[in-house]
Amino acid sequence: MSVESEDPPRAGPTTLRDVARRVGIHPATVSRALNENTRHLVNAETALRVSEVAREMGYRPNPIARGLKTSRSMTIGVVLPDLTNPLFPPMVRGIEDALSPAGFTALIANTDNDIARARSVVQTLRLRQVDGWISAVATRDDMFEEHVAPLVLLNRQDEVGTPAVVGDDRDGIVQAVAHLVELGHTRIACVAGPQAISTGSNRYSAYIEAMLAYGLELDHALVRFADSWSERAGAAATRELLDGGGEFTAVLAGNDMTALGCYETLGERGLGVPDDVSVVGFNDMHFADRFDPPLTTVRIPHHEMGLRAAELLLARIAGGDDESSHVVLPAELVVRRSTRAPNGR
Amino acid sequence: MSVESEDPPRAGPTTLRDVARRVGIHPATVSRALNENTRHLVNAETALRVSEVAREMGYRPNPIARGLKTSRSMTIGVVLPDLTNPLFPPMVRGIEDALSPAGFTALIANTDNDIARARSVVQTLRLRQVDGWISAVATRDDMFEEHVAPLVLLNRQDEVGTPAVVGDDRDGIVQAVAHLVELGHTRIACVAGPQAISTGSNRYSAYIEAMLAYGLELDHALVRFADSWSERAGAAATRELLDGGGEFTAVLAGNDMTALGCYETLGERGLGVPDDVSVVGFNDMHFADRFDPPLTTVRIPHHEMGLRAAELLLARIAGGDDESSHVVLPAELVVRRSTRAPNGR
DNA sequence: TTGTACGCGTTATCAA
DNA sequence: TTGATAACGCGTACAA
Numbered sequence: 001m002s003v004e005s006e007d008p009p010r011a012g013p014t015t016l017r018d019v020a021r022r023v024g025i026h027p028a029t030v031s032r033a034l035n036e037n038t039r040h041l042v043n044a045e046t047a048l049r050v051s052e053v054a055r056e057m058g059y060r061p062n063p064i065a066r067g068l069k070t071s072r073s074m075t076i077g078v079v080l081p082d083l084t085n086p087l088f089p090p091m092v093r094g095i096e097d098a099l100s101p102a103g104f105t106a107l108i109a110n111t112d113n114d115i116a117r118a119r120s121v122v123q124t125l126r127l128r129q130v131d132g133w134i135s136a137v138a139t140r141d142d143m144f145e146e147h148v149a150p151l152v153l154l155n156r157q158d159e160v161g162t163p164a165v166v167g168d169d170r171d172g173i174v175q176a177v178a179h180l181v182e183l184g185h186t187r188i189a190c191v192a193g194p195q196a197i198s199t200g201s202n203r204y205s206a207y208i209e210a211m212l213a214y215g216l217e218l219d220h221a222l223v224r225f226a227d228s229w230s231e232r233a234g235a236a237a238t239r240e241l242l243d244g245g246g247e248f249t250a251v252l253a254g255n256d257m258t259a260l261g262c263y264e265t266l267g268e269r270g271l272g273v274p275d276d277v278s279v280v281g282f283n284d285m286h287f288a289d290r291f292d293p294p295l296t297t298v299r300i301p302h303h304e305m306g307l308r309a310a311e312l313l314l315a316r317i318a319g320g321d322d323e324s325s326h327v328v329l330p331a332e333l334v335v336r337r338s339t340r341a342p343n344g345r
Numbered sequence: 346m347s348v349e350s351e352d353p354p355r356a357g358p359t360t361l362r363d364v365a366r367r368v369g370i371h372p373a374t375v376s377r378a379l380n381e382n383t384r385h386l387v388n389a390e391t392a393l394r395v396s397e398v399a400r401e402m403g404y405r406p407n408p409i410a411r412g413l414k415t416s417r418s419m420t421i422g423v424v425l426p427d428l429t430n431p432l433f434p435p436m437v438r439g440i441e442d443a444l445s446p447a448g449f450t451a452l453i454a455n456t457d458n459d460i461a462r463a464r465s466v467v468q469t470l471r472l473r474q475v476d477g478w479i480s481a482v483a484t485r486d487d488m489f490e491e492h493v494a495p496l497v498l499l500n501r502q503d504e505v506g507t508p509a510v511v512g513d514d515r516d517g518i519v520q521a522v523a524h525l526v527e528l529g530h531t532r533i534a535c536v537a538g539p540q541a542i543s544t545g546s547n548r549y550s551a552y553i554e555a556m557l558a559y560g561l562e563l564d565h566a567l568v569r570f571a572d573s574w575s576e577r578a579g580a581a582a583t584r585e586l587l588d589g590g591g592e593f594t595a596v597l598a599g600n601d602m603t604a605l606g607c608y609e610t611l612g613e614r615g616l617g618v619p620d621d622v623s624v625v626g627f628n629d630m631h632f633a634d635r636f637d638p639p640l641t642t643v644r645i646p647h648h649e650m651g652l653r654a655a656e657l658l659l660a661r662i663a664g665g666d667d668e669s670s671h672v673v674l675p676a677e678l679v680v681r682r683s684t685r686a687p688n689g690r
Numbered sequence: 691t692t693g694t695a696c697g698c699g700t701t702a703t704c705a706a
Numbered sequence: 707t708t709g710a711t712a713a714c715g716c717g718t719a720c721a722a
Binding site for chain 3: 027032063
């Protein structure tokens with residue numbers, strides 16, 4: 001038995017001390033060698049050696065111990081209004097792709113669009129001492145106690161300039177209206193989303209502006225509001241629209257979920273899409289190309305939005321600059337079969 | 346300045362020591378007083394006093410420090426193959442609904458159907474000292490080191506009797522085949538799922554049995570395997586099926602995602618659903634009723650499956666019995682417009 | 691019944 | 707450039 005193999009038998013994962021013993025140096029040096037910020041304090045060869053051995057031994061820093069020392073949990077609270085909306089899973093993936101190389105883990109919480117539930121989950125995550133927040137929910141942002149852990153909004157923005165990553169709502173709507181106008185539509189209705197949410201109000205005001213820009217008549221009978229981003233709310237708003245008596249040949253929906261609600265109500269009333277009414281959605285969520293008919297919609301880069309939001313947050317946590325903290329990613333109209341020239345009836 | 350206010354100025358949240366100083370006892374006693382299991386070791390009055398002061402001071406135990414000591418985290422690792430599959434979000438909700446009242450938080454991890462990524466996320470969660478696992482991925486279960494933290498399988502089962510919550514695959518497939526037979530189909534093809542996954546192989550063997558039970562001819566040309574539960578894999582398998590030359594009037598798909606792949610390939614080849622080929626899926630995932638055509642499929646109770654899995658896991662963590670640890674929830678055929686009587690061509 | 695001492699794995703602060 | 711040591715906040719043997 002060699003003198004070197006004096007390590008006591010260890011259970012559990014490889015620890016800093018294990019690596020140190022193997023390399024024959026002090027744990028503190030291993031820590032320095034492995035830590036990005038302190039690596040320069042260590043002999044280059046030693047650092048290399050340490051990295052190698054660490055990888056060999058499958059060393060992974062224990063985030064709990066690290067957190068205890070640094071008073072960081074290495075976790076991020078991700079607060080979503082509705083995980084069953086296909087818009088969000090790709091964003092979550094983007095978030096994880098950015099977080100994971102940095103050693104952070106996402107704690108995902110659903111609010112079901114319910115303010116009470118939002119408070120509850122935020123409280124839970126706060127007790128877990130998350131180091132930062134990514135929020136896609138529409139709620140008073142002070143709930144997050146931003147002075148404790150920084151917040152980045154995703155697919156949302158507020159008036160007080162909280163850092164945010166959003167799609168280009170305005171441009172997307174302009175493209176959508178332009179598309180309908182090119183097809184020959186002039187009576188374009190709007191099933192707008194919740195006006196308390198920035199995406200809802202931005203898209204609605206962009207609709208107004210675009211209509212004006214094209215010299216089209218604005219008519220109150222052509223606008224109804226869905227009270228949530230759901231199929232149900234979209235269907236209800238479309239019902240109101242039809243009952244309101246305004247004539248229209250196209251509907252601009254606040255997002256793809258409400259567009260599905262439009263499909264539903266139009267179907268109920270015997271109106272075909274796109275033969276009787278063209279429908280445009282927003283988001284190009286997963287499966288939008290599979291619906292009946294495939295939905296013309298505005299694509300925003302889901303995965304990248306999540307990624308950028310997480311990067312932004314990490315920068316804020318690291319104490320980086322808050323500049324360029326409002327990221328607007330480009331939107332792109334995707335034409336499918338829910339839009340066509342109006343019937344001229 | 347009173348004698349008692351000798352506390353050094355402290356930043357950050359109230360700690361055990363802060364409370365101890367205020368009460369004038371040792372931190373260890375405070376710990377015992379506040380901890381349910383050790384409270385009986387402490388003078389009743391002292392315990393009361395401590396609780397009061399702790400509440401006054403807004404003391405919250407630091408879960409990180411506690412975790413480091415107890416190697417418990419009050420978290421559950423939820424490992425999913427693909428969050429973008431609409432099957433899973435409702436299950437996640439069910440899990441959260443069961444976990445949250447018990448004070449546990451779900452740590453959700455995606456593997457993207459990738460074994461390397463699975464190892465990585467499991468490792469990450471293990472370092473976070475999750476107290477239990479819910480896994481919906483098809484992987485060697487020893488990856489989870491079940492002796493450390495118990496494991497419950499969701500929508501999966503294994504041969505070694507790991508506790509699991511699944512839908513009734515066999516009965517669901519029997520219902521689906523019965524439906525097709527009633528419509529008059531005799532040449533029923535199968536785009537089976539990955540055979541390494543229990544749901545894939547169970548459904549496939551149920552197909553075989555059902556075909557035999559109805560006296561229908563089994564034909565190798567009528568079976569192809571998708572190598573993952575994805576649209577892409579379903580499309581590829583359907584392509585192989587068509588190129589294999591076997592004649593059929595209906596396809597039983599392994600799940601709804603692969604059924605979408607069938608739609609795609611059949612469309613490419615100019616075959617209509619259901620006019621030329623009937624298609625049946627499995628899961629009745631969100632939006633299955635929205636596809637073109639609305640998909641006939643087998644419904645399993647997503648939310649309840651998640652709920653039951655989490656309940657089962659909590660029971661195991663609490664050291665409860667392992668009895669009735671294999672839960673099979675009923676499946677129900679939902680007939681929509683992707684199936685009809687064969688053309689007789 | 692309570693206090694002491696220690697350790698979980700890591701990092702920060704010294705000193706060498 | 708590295709090592710020794712302490713400390714993060716808590717829980718738990720052990721001693722008193």
